[in-house]
Amino acid sequence: MLSISIAFLAGVLTLQWCAGLPPVWAGVAVAVAVLPLLRWKLTRLSAMFILGFCWAALRAEYALQPELAPDVEGKTVVLEGVVLGMPRQLSARRLRFLFAAERLDNGHGWSNFSTKVRLDWYGTGAGFKFRPAPGERWQLAVRLKRPHGFSNPGGFDYERWLFQQGIRATGYIRKDRERNRRLAAGSVSVISQFRNRLMSAFDPLQADRPSMAMIRALTIGDRSAISPAQWDILRATGTSHLMAISGLHISLVAGLVFWIARRVWLRCGKLTEAIPASKGAAVIGLVAALMYALLAGFGIPTRRAFIMVSVLTLAIVFDRYTSLFQAIGLAVLVTLLIDPLSVLSAGWWLSFWAVTIIAFIVTGRYGRQGFAQKWINLHVVLAIAMLPLLLVFFQEASLVAPVANIIAVPWVSLGVVPVALTGTVVFAINETAGGLLLQLAGVLLDTVWLLLEWLSRLDFALWRQHAPVAWTLLPAIFGLAVLFMPRGLPGRWTGGLLLLPLLLVTPEGPAQGEAHVTLLDVGQGLAAVVQTEHHTLVYDTGPRFSETFDTGRAVVVPFLRHQGIQRLDTLVVSHGDNDHIGGAASLLAAYPAAEVLSSVPGEVPAVRAHLCVRGQRWDWDGVRIAVLHPVNGDVLSGNNASCVLRITAQGGQSVLLTGDIEHQAEQILLREQREQLPANVLVVPHHGSMTSSSRAFIDAIRPDVALFPSGYRNRYGFPKQVIVDRYADSHAATDQTGLSGALTVTLTADSGMPEVRRYRETVRRYWQPKNNH
DSSP: OHHHHHHHHHHHHHHTTOSSOOOHHHHHHHHHHHGGGGGSHHHHHHHHHHHHHHHHHHHHHHHTOSOOOGGGTTSEEEEEEEEEEEEEEEETTEEEEEEEEEEEESSSOEEEEEEEEEEEEEOBTTBOSSOOOTTOEEEEEEEEEOSOOOOOTTSOOHHHHHHHTTEEEEEEEOOOTTTOEEEEOOOOOHHHHHHHHHHHHHHHHHHHOTTHHHHHHHHHOOOTTSOHHHHHHHHHTTOGGGGSOSHHHHHHHHHHHHHHHHHHHHTOHHHHHHSOHHHHHHHHHHHHHHHHHHHTTOOHHHHHHHHHHHHHHHHHHTTOOOOHHHHHHHHHHHHHHHOGGGGGSHHHHHHHHHHHHHHHIIIIITOSOOHHHHHHHHHHHHHHHTHHHHHHHHSEEESSHHHHHHHHHHHIIIIIHHHHHHHHHHHHHOHHHHHHHHHHHHHHHHHHHHHHHHHHTSTTSEEEOOOOOGGGHHHHHHHHHHHTSOTTOTTTTHHHHHHHHHHHOOOOOOOTTOEEEEEOOOSSSOEEEEEOSSOEEEEEEOOBOSSSOBHIIIIIHHHHHHTTOOOOOEEEEOOSOHHHHTTHHHHHHHSOOSEEEESSGGGSTTSOOEEOOTTOEEEETTEEEEEEEOOTTOOOOGGGGOOEEEEEOTTSOEEEEOTTOOHHHHHHHHHHSGGGOOOSEEEOGGGGOTTSOOHHHHHHHOOSEEEEOOOTTOTTOOSOHHHHHHHHHTTOEEEEHHHHOSEEEEEOSSSSOOEEEEHHHHTOOTTSOTTOO
């Protein structure tokens, strides 16, 4: 069973690397053709691989329908459908909820549009006159766009996440009193109503006790209220998994109910004569697990855990011996048959890999040991075995995870969760008593939280590094197999040596005299990273969108870690607009820069910055970086005071970074720095607005390539088509971060045209819209 499941998984996974999907008829024909091959052992695994590929392709084709038409994007249309789940209050003026759209009117009549949409509703003042509730049918005037997110090396793949969640469009609700109206009252299940009651009860409790946000996650599976600071502590201590209702919590509920039910069953003689106690208790335990899963929203981790528990339970009921590894293989196969797209989730891989390692430990591979020793060994082995996957998905791993989990897992699983679930049951009968029990669970969690906070503050708590180079994963997997072979076999220590390339081999960077200049995709804003052989400079950090989200934290820092950059030599903040300085605080918190320059040094947060002035320069590894603007003593301010940098490789290839300079600053540069302006690549000033890129300025630079740092379908309409045409008229190739993702310019030590790589082209996948223009 395990080998069959692995073959099917390999086929499903192979599809996820494809840029397109095969025709439906081809997938069906191939699947039917290989079915007879399942009869023979020699061809069975190959057949399962092909079937996995075809099944995933068919499900993916279904998941991609319907697609929002490009000509509908950005236009006001009317949707009709049903509210899914409880709306989230993101701020005093902003609600977010999922909407099961059924039909759409784009001004030419209604058409079918059966898909899931994520909508934001912006209110006025402190509240909303109309607040949607789960199950209600609404008509809404909205503006939609196809799934789109930042596209950068090392960054979160938002488009992949939306696809996996079944969300085919995002948007916001327009102010329209006539068309925004409730059509029918809600009709939701009893469990959904109870979940909504619990959510409402948690809101006031969280204000006084922040830990109640985590109790909320443990009971109803809603993790949206957990703060970024709390997530930081959970990540640093390797205990994030405790906040997911997955195998640990589902199996705990099933096992606890099974134990109680079996003891009660054995006391009932007639029941025992009719049905064996183990079988009856197993069914009751499974029902309890199902109720908990439904209460938690039956999300992907919960669904996966319930399938695993179901496999073991049904084995007991039908008297079928099933080893843990057979159960794991069957659970993998069933989850992929139900949802082959779950392999796109890091949680799927981490969960099944962790369960496999636990099975390896508990099946006696380490001989006879006392419980305490086995418990300690379990968490040490898990920490080592999870390392490759954690580095692949997150580029970090907790070094204090064994200590944290040895204490936190039993405390949360055997103390916090039972009290919280008891409180949930009591809440259904008496809200006051239930609320007190839920608060008691919060007190218990606060106790262990003190330990987690202390561990997270240790300097060595979290290991961060680059994304592993692809070839290092194979020796790492082989090394783990050698390292965890049974005791007594010689040479097990050599497995540790095979893990070293995973940690020590860094991504290939620029050579002497070369530079990589990456214009990152930060939406409507600017952030660029200049790398030489041994140095790194960051030019601007993109916007800050809210108190909890900015592109310094979400884009720039992950990119630097992905590239294996350990230290930041210089940060240049061109000027003080949010779309350039917004991510500076987060970047400097993660990478304290040796030098910070800006045209507004007083506005750069938490550091002592210096003024950028013409004449400043760095000669790094054969690459020259020079500040061309502003001049010391200039009275310019705002956009026209932006720091302008010229990067020149050893062979003369160059890039010009211009910030948001407008015509006034362009004229100063033309008058005083004309001989320094010619460049192969120009990062177009002010995102391609009408206030910049005069013909005289373009003629002086004579760029081969003009790159626009502009957001996809941004509200300003940047870059303006007139400006794009102006660069095209000068025979410059043009590109935009909002369309192509991160743009990396390679300046070599040779003369000639530098190479420009488009990140979206290198990671093209079938779920990405084909023409995101």
